[in-house]
Amino acid sequence: MAGPSANDSEQIDRRTSRSICDAVGERLQQSIRPEPRLPTHLEHLLDELRRRDRDPH
Template identity: 65%
Template sequence: MTKIDNDADQIDHKTCRYICDAVGERLQQSLRPEPALSSRLQQLLEEMQRRENDHH
């Protein structure tokens, strides 16, 4: 078997970033109609962020 390393077949970082951003944007748009996070879930997310900040 021959391994083909053709740079033309690889997605460069900039293009990959653009695709990821576009997919993320599309997901946010499709999720937008959902109701707001429950207050308990919001509290848990804030706690998680606080703990992450403490570790940095």
Template identity: 75%
Template sequence: MTGLFADDSEQIDRRTSRWIRDAVGERLQQCLRPESRLPTHLEQLMSELKKRDPEDDSH
């Protein structure tokens, strides 16, 4: 059985990574009620993603 990351030669670039993160965020906003908050663990993960994205100077 091959792992999800078995082929290191096909890594995504930062632009694609950011696009995916933004798309997931938009979907979460559509699915969750406006007054609801993300679970603490998801908030921590999103915060970590923002810290790791050097191109993210919009927030």
């Protein structure tokens, strides 16, 4: 299925297309950063809470 630009008289070359894709990818990487990790002591406390939730006693 052809997109709306299939019949356009203006086409971009492969090199330009690649440059656009690379630029979009770089911006996405900058804006979608992984969430920072919790401090170690908080991670241990959360692990302890998870263990206690699983323990039936």
